[in-house]
Amino acid sequence: MPRALCGFVLLAAGAASAAEPTPPGGIPDLVGPRALALSGGIGIAASNEGIFVNPAAAGARKRYSVEAMMLVDRRGADTAGQFFGGSVVDSQTQPVAAGVSYVRAQRGAYTGSVWDLVLAGPVAQDLHLGVSGKYLAVKGPVNVEAATVDAGLFWQVAELLSIGAAGYNLVSIANEAVAPMGAGAGIGVGNDRSFQVTADWRADFDRAGKTTNRYGAGLEILLGNLVPLRAGWSKDETLGTRWWSIGAGLVTQTGVAIDLGYRQSLDDTSVRTVAATLKVFLPQ
DSSP: OOHHHHHHHHHHHHHHHHSOOOOOOOGGGOOOHHHHHHTOOTTSOOSTTHHHHOGGGGGSSOEEEEEEEEEEEEETTEEEEEEEEEEEEEOSSSSSEEEEEEEEEEESSSEEEEEEEEEEEEEETTEEEEEEEEEEEEESSSOEEEEEEEEEEEEEEETTEEEEEEEEOOSOOSOTTTSOOEEEEEEEEEOTTSEEEEEEEEEESSTTSSOEEEEEEEEEEEETTTEEEEEEEEEETTTTEEEEEEEEEEEOTTSEEEEEEEEEESSOTTEEEEEEEEEEEEEO
8 A cells, every 4th residue: 555545544434433432411301292302492481491491481381291201312322411301391380490300321321310390480571580490319420319400581572583591500410521611592483373583502511621613503393283393503612522413203182292303413413412302292
């Protein structure tokens, strides 16, 4: 083999071996299929999914919703993370929305239980405040049994414009792999009854030993008041990759809905995440 070609091969092999594989997100990156498909969701109205991305958004729409959820993180043929759970959010029968969520981390670096209790309500015209108390009882490299808090704001600026902001794990539990401190903000243009364009930013202060950022954008279209279609893109400095994502759902007139979300790394096609929910709700 010519020396130049041999050198090129060795250089390429060295670069490939030096490239770090994309780590699983784990407990800190739990989301539902809508947020997964849109690559965000901090700035748009949500029901149960707001528990994970913006507690204030959980109370922005009047409804009573019960959801069962699943999220699976894959690396090739291996499952890097597996989560199952359920939640109930009531923003319809009382002025202050209340919700509870339970997620079982079945596989991953940490396994165990994550509980969330959410309260959200209006503090001014079209401005909502939400707080989520989170309790973790998980086993892993370091066993964790601790509580922390998320908080958020959601502002319906106009009929076709909404803004949100959130802070995550605001009480330190000294384990950045399970509950890293962070913050985020997002915007939605349009509404969830026709079409919506979203943009999100989220910062992670702990996991990389420095602040890392995520930037995402998404599009959501509702066809015939029945089928939501979604797509998104994001740059993820925290996990060190870029993502493309898609999703779809089915909303029936009887108050039963299914949502599916899928994302895949643009840098390593073996890295992918799938999320699904089955929900029963009572709209206003």
